[in-house]
Amino acid sequence: MQHTNTQDTIVGLFVASGIAGLLFLAMQVSNLSSFVDEDSYTITARFENSGALKVKSQVSAAGVKIGHVIGINFDPKTYESVVKMSINAKYNTLPDDTTASIFTAGLLGEQYVNLDPGGSDVYLQKDGKIEITQSAIILEKAIGQFLFKSAAEEKK
Amino acid sequence: MIQFIQNLGKSTRTSFNKLGRATYFLFEIISGTLGILLRPRLLVNQLYSVGVLSFLIITISGLFVGMVLGLQGYYTLSDFGAEETLGVMVAASLVRELGPVVSALLFAGRAGSALTAEIGLMKATEQLSGMEMMAVDPIKRILTPRFLAGLISMPLLAGLFSAVGIVGGQIIGSGLLGVDQGIYWSQMQASIDFHDDIINGIIKSVVFGFVTSWIALFEGYDAIPTSEGVSRATTRTVVNSAFSILGLDFILTALMFGDN
Numbered sequence: 571m572q573h574t575n576t577q578d579t580i581v582g583l584f585v586a587s588g589i590a591g592l593l594f595l596a597m598q599v600s601n602l603s604s605f606v607d608e609d610s611y612t613i614t615a616r617f618e619n620s621g622a623l624k625v626k627s628q629v630s631a632a633g634v635k636i637g638h639v640i641g642i643n644f645d646p647k648t649y650e651s652v653v654k655m656s657i658n659a660k661y662n663t664l665p666d667d668t669t670a671s672i673f674t675a676g677l678l679g680e681q682y683v684n685l686d687p688g689g690s691d692v693y694l695q696k697d698g699k700i701e702i703t704q705s706a707i708i709l710e711k712a713i714g715q716f717l718f719k720s721a722a723e724e725k726k
Numbered sequence: 727m728i729q730f731i732q733n734l735g736k737s738t739r740t741s742f743n744k745l746g747r748a749t750y751f752l753f754e755i756i757s758g759t760l761g762i763l764l765r766p767r768l769l770v771n772q773l774y775s776v777g778v779l780s781f782l783i784i785t786i787s788g789l790f791v792g793m794v795l796g797l798q799g800y801y802t803l804s805d806f807g808a809e810e811t812l813g814v815m816v817a818a819s820l821v822r823e824l825g826p827v828v829s830a831l832l833f834a835g836r837a838g839s840a841l842t843a844e845i846g847l848m849k850a851t852e853q854l855s856g857m858e859m860m861a862v863d864p865i866k867r868i869l870t871p872r873f874l875a876g877l878i879s880m881p882l883l884a885g886l887f888s889a890v891g892i893v894g895g896q897i898i899g900s901g902l903l904g905v906d907q908g909i910y911w912s913q914m915q916a917s918i919d920f921h922d923d924i925i926n927g928i929i930k931s932v933v934f935g936f937v938t939s940w941i942a943l944f945e946g947y948d949a950i951p952t953s954e955g956v957s958r959a960t961t962r963t964v965v966n967s968a969f970s971i972l973g974l975d976f977i978l979t980a981l982m983f984g985d986n
Contacts, residue, residue, distance in 0.1 A: 574767075581770050584778045588882025591889035592928070598911070599817050599892060600920040628916075680916070 609659035610637060611696040615670040620651035621681055621706025623672055628682040629655045636661045639683065655683060665690040671704035681706060748944045751865075755873050755943070758866035768871040776837045776872065777879030783836050784829050784883045785890050791824055792816060792891030796898030800905065812905050813914035816895035817888075821918065821927045822983070825888035827975050830934035833880060834967035838942035841872055842963040845946025846956035854947075869947065873939045880935025881928050888927065926982045933974060938967045 620642055629637040637657035645652050657664070667688030674681050685700075694700070762769055799815045845868070848854050854864040892914075900907040918924070942963045949959035 577774050578770060580778050581773045584773070584781055585878075585882065587781075588777075588879075588886055591882070591887075592885035592924075594889045595821060595885055595892075595924050595927075596920060599821065599889075599914055600918045600924050 610656045611659055611662070612640065612654055612656050613664075613694055613696075613698045613700060614652055614654050615683070615700035615703050616645070616648070616650045616652055617670075617672065617703050617705050618650060619705040619708065620653055621672055621708060623653065623681045623683065623706065627680060629657065629685065630682060631661070631664070631685040631687065636685070653683065662693065664694045666692045666694050666698065667702065668694065668700055669702045669704065670700045672706035674707070744948070747948065748940070751944050751947065752940055754865045755870050755940075758863070758870035759874065761866050762870050762874060768867070769874055772871040772875035773879060776841070776875040777882065780833055780836045780879065780883060781886070783832055784887050787828065787832055788820075788825075788887035788890035789894040791828060791887075792820060792894030793898045795819060795824075795891065796895035796903070799895070800899060800903045809903075809905050810909045811913055811917075812895070812899045813892075813910035814917040816899070817892050817914045817918050818923065820888040820891045820895075821923050823975070823979070825891065826884045826927050826930040826934055827971060829884045829887040830880065830931065830938060830971045831968055833876075833883060833935070834938045834942070834971065835964055837876065837879075838938050838963050838967050839960050841876075841939070841942040842946035842949070842960045843956060845869070845872075845943060846949035846951070846959050849947065849949060850951035850953070850956060852951075869943050873943055876939030876942070877932065877935045880938070881931040884927065884931035884934075922983075926978075929982075930975065930978050933978065934971050937970050937974060941967050941970065 623639060623642060625639055625642060627639045628635050629639060637655055639653055640656045641652075641654035643652045643654075644650075653670075664685060665688045667690040669686040669688065671684050671686065672681055673684045688702075795816045796812065799812050800809060803809050803812055803815065845854075848864075848868070854868070857864045857867065896907070896910055899905040900910055945959040945963045945966070946956075949955045
C-alpha cells in the first residue's frame with residue numbers, strides 16, 4: 571500500500587508540473603493574460619492611412635499601455651481606415667479632443683496608437699470618436715519626399 | 727523481371743496487410759478506453775513508467791535546447807541590432823516546433839522503445855497468451871493503459887520542454903548576454919499568440935503522442951517472438967516514430983501556419 575501511495579504522489583506531481591508548464595506557456599509566454607483584463611470601452615478613430623497597424627497592437631497614452639486595437643476596417647465611402655480600440659475602463663477621463671497618432675516603437679519596432687489628451691472638459695464616452703488623427707508615417711513616402719526636395723534644391 | 731514484379735506485389739501486399747492489422751489493433755485499443763476509466767489504477771501505473779520516467783530527460787534536454795537557442799539567436803540577431811527580439815525567437819521556435827518535435831523524438835527513444843521491448847518480451851514469454859487463457863483480454867488490460875498514458879504524457883512533456891527551454895533561453899539571454907529581462911518577456915508576450923502558437927503546439931504534441939504510442943505498441947505486439955525479433959521491433963519503433971513525427975510535423979505545420 572505504501573508503494574502505491576508513493577507512486578500516486580509522484581504521478582500527481584508529474585501531472586501537476588506538466589499542467590503548470592502549460593499554464594506558464596499560456597499566461598507568461600503568450601498574450602492571453604493581457605486579454606482577460608477587466609472592463610473596457612471602445613472608441614474609434616479614422617486615419618487617412620493606418621500603415622502596418624494590426625489588431626492587438628498597443629494603444630498607449632504618455633507611453634503607458636491603456637488598451638489595444640480590436641479592429642481595422644476600410645471605409646469605402648470616405649476611403650479612410652477606421653480603427654476600433656478597446657480602452658481599459660480605468661482610464662475613462664480622456665478628453666474628446668484627444669489626438670490619435672500612429673507611431674513606430676523604435677526603428678524596426680511594431681506600430682502602435684498614441685493618444686495625446688487635449689484640454690477639453692468633455693470626456694470620450696463609450697463608442698466615442700476621436701476627430702483629430704495623424705496618419706502613420708510611411709517610410710518610403712518620407713524618403714521619396716526628401717529626395718525630391720533635395721533634387722529641387724540642387725536645381726536652383 | 728517477373729521475379730521483380732512478383733516481389734513488388736508481395737511487398738505491397740504485406741505492407742497493406744500490416745497497415746490493416748495496425749488499424750484494427752488501434753480500434754481494439756481505443757475500444758478498451760471505457761474499461762480503463764473504471765480501473766484508473768492501471769493508467770496511473772503506466773503514467774508513472776511512461777511519463778514520470780521520461781520527465782528528467784525531457785526537462786534537461788529542454789533546458790539545454792533553450793540555452794543553445796538563446797546563444798545562437800543572440801549571435802545572429804545582434805548582427806541586425808535586434809537582440810530584443812530574442813525572447814520572441816526562442817519562444818516561437820520552442821512552442822511551435824522544437825517543443826513538440828524534440829520531446830516527441832526523445833519520448834519515442836525513451837518510452838516508445840521501452841514499450842515495444844516490454845510488449846515484445848511479454849509476447850515472447852507467452853504472458854499475453856497466458857492472459858488470454860485466463861479470459862483476460864491482454865489488449866484491454868495491458869495495451870490500452872499504455873496507449874492512454876502515452877497520449878496524456880506527451881502534451882504535458884512537450885509543455886514542460888517548451889517552458890523549461892524558454893526559461894533556459896532567458897538565463898542565457900539576460901543572465902549572460904545582457905538582453906534586458908523585461909524586454910525579453912514583453913516582446914514575447916506581444917508576439918506569441920495563445921491560439922495560433924500555443925494551442926497548435928499542444929495539438930501537435932497530442933498527435934505525436936498518439937502516433938508514437940500506437941507505433942510502439944503495435945511493433946511490440948506484432949514482433950516475432952524471439953530475442954532477435956524483439957530487438958528488430960524496438961529498432962523499427964524508433965525509426966518509424968522518428969519518420970512519422972517529422973513527416974506529420976511538416977504536414978501539420980503547413981496546415982496550421984500556412985496562412986500567415
